Amino acid sequence: MFDSCRERSSGEAKVAVALRGRQLSCTSVRKLFGPLLILVIVGSLAFVQRTVLVDIWNRLIELPRISLLPLLGAAVVMIIARGAFLAACSPGVTLRQAVMTDQSALAAGYGIVIGGGLVGTGMRIHMFTRWGVAHISIASSIIATAVVPSFSTWGLPVVLLSIPVIRGTATSPQALAVLVGVPIILFSLVFWWMALRSAKVFLLVGRFSAWLRGFLLRKISQRFVRIRAGVERTQPLAFSAEMRAGLIALLRKRWLVIFASSVGTLAAGFTCLWTSAVVFEVQGLALWEALVAFSLVRVVIALSPIPGGTGLAELGLIALLERAGVSTIDATGTTLLYRSLTWFSPIVVGSLMWWRYSRSEKSLTDSA
DSSP states (O other), rough: OOHHHHHHHHHHHHHHHHHHHHHHHHHHHHHHHHHHHHHHHHHHHHTEEEEEEEEHHHHHSSSGGGGGHHHHHHHHHHHHHHHHHHHTTTTTTTHHHHHHOOOOOOOOHOOOOTHHHHHHHHHHHHHHHTTTOOHHHHHHHHHHHHHHHHHHHHHHHHHHHHHHHTTTTTHHHHHHHHHHHHHHHHHHHHHHHHHOOOOHHHHHHHHHHHHHHHHHHHOTTTTTTTHHHHHEEEEEEGGGGHHHHHHHHHHHHHHHHHHHHHHHHHHHHHHHHHHHHTTTTOOSSSHHHHHHHHHHHHHHHHOOOSSGGGGGHHHHHHHHHHHOOOOOHHHHHHHHHHHHIIIIIHHHHHHHHHHHHHHHHHHHHHHO
16 A cells, blocks of 8 residues: 555656646746747848848948947937936936936846846836835836837827828828827827826726736746845835826926926937938938938837837838838948947946946945
């Protein structure tokens, strides 16, 4: 009898080990899927455009080194502009802290293929909490920095494309974009106007925040201990009324600064694109066409399921620039320079800033 019990226990243990191994295998596959997908996309693009890429490389190495300074300047302006917008939406946060937080979260959002945006949000909560920012301010900041850019993402192309629609010179895709974009913007404006005026409507935001908190805790890996701890400190349902009051107070006191810094972020982003075109010595690109391409590629990035719109953003921007009359080589070269400033650079800069923050935090913990 004892032998049969031992055999049964041994068999159950083997089944448990096998199931555990299968679970780990599935988890490993899921983790590898995202990076492999990006590698496939980038590799496919590079293979299809290999001749063009060789020509672009030859043109880049022929550029004088001093011509790269405007690119560096555009990248710095973009970093500061994004930090200024976050600081405007986050009372009690300095520009230096905002830049460090924004770039660290952006690096996670672009660099971690699955759940990077969620990890980035958790990083912001963690860093702000460590710096003594009130939970109400953190919640208001997260809402403001999510809602305001969404209006500019959809609003800018709608405004730009409405001009040819009004003049009667719009193409069918342009008219369709305006037809889709206007209702989205109007619905968002009405919803947030009602949410700020009605506690019941704003309760929907509180419930969404609670759901997001739970989703974050389920998705953020256990190894991100400090980030999870920051998320766990928030209690969205407990202060949904306070959250509404905090958001109203934030907008009343800082609406002009928030609006100005949001416009500054847009201007900095477009500066990166225009500077890339100038440095690459693009011919035949009008300022208006570049602005339209910039506004539309932001929509592509926002709708892309891949972090940072990798692959889709490049293809979309190249197509938009070619439609504006730019050659394939010029369009591809401009796109690669632009994306190096707005996608690759934040991953590098943000990773370094997070490393520095982690070291300083560890030093404070050790000294305490």
